[in-house]
Amino acid sequence: MSAGELPDPETARRWLEKMVLIRRFEERAGEQYTRAKVGGFLHLGIGEEATIVGTVAALRPDDYLIGTYRTHGHVLARGSDPGRVMAELFGRVDGLCRGRGGSMHMFDADVRFMGGYGIVGGNLPIGAGIALSSDYRGTDEVTLCQMGDGAVNQGTFAETLNLAALWSLPIVFMVVNNLYGMGTAVERHSAQPDMKRRGESLGVEGVECDGMDVVDTFETVSRAVETTRSERRPILVEAEAYRFRGHSVADPEEYRTSEEVEEWRERCPILLFGNRLEEAGIVSGADRERIDAEAVAEVDRALEFAEASPEPEPGSLHDDIYVLGGQVRGWYSDHREVGRSTAGQEAAG
Amino acid sequence: MSAGELPDPETARRWLEKMVLIRRFEERAGEQYTRAKVGGFLHLGIGEEATIVGTVAALRPDDYLIGTYRTHGHVLARGSDPGRVMAELFGRVDGLCRGRGGSMHMFDADVRFMGGYGIVGGNLPIGAGIALSSDYRGTDEVTLCQMGDGAVNQGTFAETLNLAALWSLPIVFMVVNNLYGMGTAVERHSAQPDMKRRGESLGVEGVECDGMDVVDTFETVSRAVETTRSERRPILVEAEAYRFRGHSVADPEEYRTSEEVEEWRERCPILLFGNRLEEAGIVSGADRERIDAEAVAEVDRALEFAEASPEPEPGSLHDDIYVLGGQVRGWYSDHREVGRSTAGQEAAG
Amino acid sequence: MPEMRYREALNQALAEEMERDETVFLMGEDIGVFNGAFKVTNGLLERFGEKRVRDTPISENSFTGIGVGAAMTGLRPVVEIMTVNFSLLALDQVINHAAAIHYMFGGQATVPMVLRMPGGAGNQLGPTHSHSFEAFFLQVPGLLVAVPSTPADAKGLLKTAIRDDNPVVFIEHESLYGRRGEVPDDPDFTIPFGVAAVRREGSDVTVVGVSRMAITAGEAATTLADEHGIEAEVIDPRTLRPLDLDTILESVRKTNRCVVVEEGWPHGGVGANLAALIQEQAFDWLDAPVARVTGADLPMPYARNLEQLSFPHGQDVIDAVLATVGREVGAP
Amino acid sequence: MPEMRYREALNQALAEEMERDETVFLMGEDIGVFNGAFKVTNGLLERFGEKRVRDTPISENSFTGIGVGAAMTGLRPVVEIMTVNFSLLALDQVINHAAAIHYMFGGQATVPMVLRMPGGAGNQLGPTHSHSFEAFFLQVPGLLVAVPSTPADAKGLLKTAIRDDNPVVFIEHESLYGRRGEVPDDPDFTIPFGVAAVRREGSDVTVVGVSRMAITAGEAATTLADEHGIEAEVIDPRTLRPLDLDTILESVRKTNRCVVVEEGWPHGGVGANLAALIQEQAFDWLDAPVARVTGADLPMPYARNLEQLSFPHGQDVIDAVLATVGREVGAP
Ligand SMILES: Cc1ncc(C[n+]2csc(CCOP(=O)(O)OP(=O)(O)O)c2C)c(N)n1
Numbered sequence A, B: 001m002s003a004g005e006l007p008d009p010e011t012a013r014r015w016l017e018k019m020v021l022i023r024r025f026e027e028r029a030g031e032q033y034t035r036a037k038v039g040g041f042l043h044l045g046i047g048e049e050a051t052i053v054g055t056v057a058a059l060r061p062d063d064y065l066i067g068t069y070r071t072h073g074h075v076l077a078r079g080s081d082p083g084r085v086m087a088e089l090f091g092r093v094d095g096l097c098r099g100r101g102g103s104m105h106m107f108d109a110d111v112r113f114m115g116g117y118g119i120v121g122g123n124l125p126i127g128a129g130i131a132l133s134s135d136y137r138g139t140d141e142v143t144l145c146q147m148g149d150g151a152v153n154q155g156t157f158a159e160t161l162n163l164a165a166l167w168s169l170p171i172v173f174m175v176v177n178n179l180y181g182m183g184t185a186v187e188r189h190s191a192q193p194d195m196k197r198r199g200e201s202l203g204v205e206g207v208e209c210d211g212m213d214v215v216d217t218f219e220t221v222s223r224a225v226e227t228t229r230s231e232r233r234p235i236l237v238e239a240e241a242y243r244f245r246g247h248s249v250a251d252p253e254e255y256r257t258s259e260e261v262e263e264w265r266e267r268c269p270i271l272l273f274g275n276r277l278e279e280a281g282i283v284s285g286a287d288r289e290r291i292d293a294e295a296v297a298e299v300d301r302a303l304e305f306a307e308a309s310p311e312p313e314p315g316s317l318h319d320d321i322y323v324l325g326g327q328v329r330g331w332y333s334d335h336r337e338v339g340r341s342t343a344g345q346e347a348a349g
Numbered sequence C, D: 001m002p003e004m005r006y007r008e009a010l011n012q013a014l015a016e017e018m019e020r021d022e023t024v025f026l027m028g029e030d031i032g033v034f035n036g037a038f039k040v041t042n043g044l045l046e047r048f049g050e051k052r053v054r055d056t057p058i059s060e061n062s063f064t065g066i067g068v069g070a071a072m073t074g075l076r077p078v079v080e081i082m083t084v085n086f087s088l089l090a091l092d093q094v095i096n097h098a099a100a101i102h103y104m105f106g107g108q109a110t111v112p113m114v115l116r117m118p119g120g121a122g123n124q125l126g127p128t129h130s131h132s133f134e135a136f137f138l139q140v141p142g143l144l145v146a147v148p149s150t151p152a153d154a155k156g157l158l159k160t161a162i163r164d165d166n167p168v169v170f171i172e173h174e175s176l177y178g179r180r181g182e183v184p185d186d187p188d189f190t191i192p193f194g195v196a197a198v199r200r201e202g203s204d205v206t207v208v209g210v211s212r213m214a215i216t217a218g219e220a221a222t223t224l225a226d227e228h229g230i231e232a233e234v235i236d237p238r239t240l241r242p243l244d245l246d247t248i249l250e251s252v253r254k255t256n257r258c259v260v261v262e263e264g265w266p267h268g269g270v271g272a273n274l275a276a277l278i279q280e281q282a283f284d285w286l287d288a289p290v291a292r293v294t295g296a297d298l299p300m301p302y303a304r305n306l307e308q309l310s311f312p313h314g315q316d317v318i319d320a321v322l323a324t325v326g327r328e329v330g331a332p
């Protein structure tokens, strides 16, 4: 498949399906948030589906993916069960993290999704550490570390890129540049706003892709991943993108105009890719409706699953603060003698 | 004066005198350290005198200078009394900081030396804050923020350069690249070892000078300072330099060869500049000896002053932890009822 | 007296001090164009302009340090860290720099900076976003630490903090922003540091509540009086450095029993510090150990039911008071 | 049993565990070519090579985080932060990440990482370089905290730390590196966490000493016995999380008096935590308040005489014990 060309029809259809699933999932999550079924902060990936699906398609199953607080889509694209993702948003025991992490802290070891992280910039060194481990263990696994444009100004960005380059770590840093870090436009947070050049000072090559185009994203990330894999050097990929919704649900969006949002909505990655597939005769209008209906149905099932899942047992509150081993004893947890019962866990030995 | 040319004879002589003073001061400080008169860690500027004197000569009296834990030379060049600097090393009450800071934490408000800081990278944001204040107050003061090559890998480096560029702060970042951060060679700590390019990703122009040549350093830093002053943008200056002694006194120096040290010693900034002045007929051999003798005498006086200065009063231990104001009361300090007396200070009001 | 929300009281304090003193300026993430993550700085960019209300990149350690440098050279920065959770990134500038500079440089420099940040749990923000770090900051000599629990205190303490010549860590509570209360509009209204507020008088037990827990303690005290006939004296220390230990000790010498309520982790927490101080200085007046009601000893879980179990509620305070008051003197 | 220095015992522990387990590797500033700022890693680069002994740039937060990521995926990193003073730069990775990950991700990941770092005062390193942060770390659920005071403990606890599946903050003391002691050379020698060492038995007063202060307390106890006829029981907790509170309580129930000696700041310190716990759990056995001997409440000054005044010495412990033992029961 040459530059900009569509992949085989089956793959193309799968990408479309994944993007639609993410869109419908996120819409439903937002709706459940306004109904107070989902708590905390909720950051949706609506508008950024191509950056997610294109990227995940470029990874092997044994590659690692690590992201931010905006990663429902990533974990879904990676293959996690939508029901378990929704259950996590609901804070239920069948959630990916048993309800402990919530929207901002997804994790699914089974699909090598190594976590969503709530601290901007916090996932970068962890991603590099995972890449170090792959290298140390003599594998050819690659880590893809996703972040937003706002994260490049956190000290860990420069520190980690330098370390990754210095140690030849197999890691791709992916900056999803959606033009804003919360309400702050890129030119207002970065003196040099060309994100793909942010690794230059550290000798890290940067490349760019159209994050509204799943094909371009896939191709660019694939090249980056394979170069990293074979040449053992980190690469920075900037994906130009846009979030159609607010930073989190309940953002008054005073920092951008509705015209700007509308313009970008016209570049909707699902719409454009769907049109293209239809033009190429890969899907029909009816197919597209069916794909959408199936996504809605899958999200319905996810919602049902989440709603049916019980809350975590109060008695489980103190589980897994520590890995207990025979070699340790003493207190590990709450010592209070008064107030509500919070008897701590005790080591076996 | 055109590129590489000597300044007027009086200025040239003063530069030589300052460099010799710093050299002799540092040698004496090292000697006093081995006699246990000076404690803590002692980082000497021997070999780096041109980076210090050339830089300070480029600043106006109302410009600010801020540095690291290796700044005896800087504060001397800026005009602090050598006796008070030595007294600080001795931990005496007449020390610049009344013996509280020691070698790593010099400060002299009178000459706008805004501090030596023990935390690598810690002085960068503070320098930018000082520059912000100059700008905010509507002055044309410039801040020069000095650091080592090792500091560029601290997160604050990229963070602060970005902020300085974004906010058009009048600050010059000066990296004294002496090829090692402690025992780690530049190529072993920086994936992209060309220090002057470390601001590229952030849109900060970088320039370079020969830090073994006081004239080149002066010219380069002067240009940078004046550009920063008039154009309101930060500039990065890299000065290639070398420390002739260990990282701190008592460094076995296993990370470099004695041949390398010898080669660099041949580029001694004092020797070369002295030769040049002699060749230019600005100083004679006898002048050079006199300059040296005067420096030694001045250091002798500094030492006498330091030795004569009393230790800080034990009763002053709790002074100046806080600025006391009428608006606050309550404890500020040690509450212990037992043990040695450490009665805390109490607010007046 | 006008009534307003806690966030409005803070906004008013900022505006009044900026009006009063040209050297006061604000820095922080999304405080300007976005009007603040919690809207505390609402309208201030428009009113005071870009010079004095500065949106920053996400670079906590460095913009905090920029505050330190600006404060050393004549300005009075009020730096907002979006939430206490991110202050971990800035602790080097806070502890090794802001707190040390006045002392370390022999008194030559001062750091009149305020570091504002909200903390606390209860909004299902999960393990990285629900911290209470009062107990970190109170350890550090050189810092002052304020923990306002009412709109009036929020305003009065913030104005004092801005006028103070020391670095002040000013910890707000995310769950209090929407709370209303009467707030003096006199621009000279300030509340001194180091003066605790006795929220309710009582003779049976002293309950010290920190930040939001002062409210929780007050509510519990009402129930204790109504349902158990126990009169609790509720004290809000308002600042943890300086600490008005005298007022607390005086109360304990009267009630002989004490319960400390805080939201943070139990070990080495605010309550541990108070318990240690109280038993040291009022040992013979204590008829029961100083009890502590604290947040649970774990990374705060997201699930609503688990989170609710993990920070103190009124019933926990009531239980602790009953256990403390019910304890027989001399019985193990 | 061979005698060796504390630093050599640590070196031996590292070498043995690296020999034993391929997944153990080291990272830190100047630990390789420079052989370690305090020579703890002396010779290990030569012996184990660049893959397993990695010199890092000066990027504390990030190389700590790299340790976290490596630990989550099968390795056992031992990360050295050159001194505790610089750990302030890495606290986000330690607290928001290392400590939280196992819990936050529902048990799916573990972080078997050791974060080694020396602390303490006494070498005139001044305000930014003399911290004792035990009291910060012990607050944090998810972390384990070890504070060895002898060469044997240094070795045995470090081996346990490396084998443990939790993140361990391992705090060494700069002034102990040169101290000698007997150290078992059995490669299976380990010391379990959560087991305090009773260094000296005694019936008059319990003295708990943390890190180097266990040594200071032991010396003071000898003088107390020789010159004052007072028999102090000296306890070194060895780990602060888990804490062997049982051993301490048992001793206090015997002696009825307790003094805690630590080097850090007084407010919210290790001693505050212990005092709070002891008065809570052994209230009726206490004949005097739990006393604390701590570092002074200030940024550590450089001048030798001032510095010596600012951290505890034997005489301070003796004075505190005499005051505690001399206190009449029931007297204010
Ligand atoms: C260290 C830290 N500082 C601040 C925040 C609050 N915050 C959450 S998301 C965000 C903006 C991040 O923007 P960007 O990196 O562009 O990602 P996007 O949200 O656009 O996907 C901020 C400031 C945080 N979570 N962590």
Ligand SMILES: Cc1ncc(C[n+]2csc(CCOP(=O)(O)OP(=O)(O)O)c2C)c(N)n1
Pocket (backbone or CB within 6 Å): B070, B118, B119, B120, B121, B147, B148, B149, B150, B151, B152, B178, B180, B181, B182, B247, D029, D058, D060, D082, D086, D089
């Ligand atoms: C944050 C921090 N980490 C580590 C250290 C220990 N340390 C002191 S100096 C130094 C090397 C700095 O090298 P460089 O910046 O090149 O300056 P130079 O000493 O060569 O002048 C290190 C690692 C420190 N002081 N601060």
Ligand SMILES: [Mg+2]
Pocket (backbone or CB within 6 Å): A148, A149, A150, A176, A177, A178, A179, A180, A181, A182
């Ligand atoms: Mg963004």
Ligand SMILES: [Mg+2]
Pocket (backbone or CB within 6 Å): B148, B149, B150, B176, B177, B178, B179, B180, B181, B182
């Ligand atoms: Mg260097």
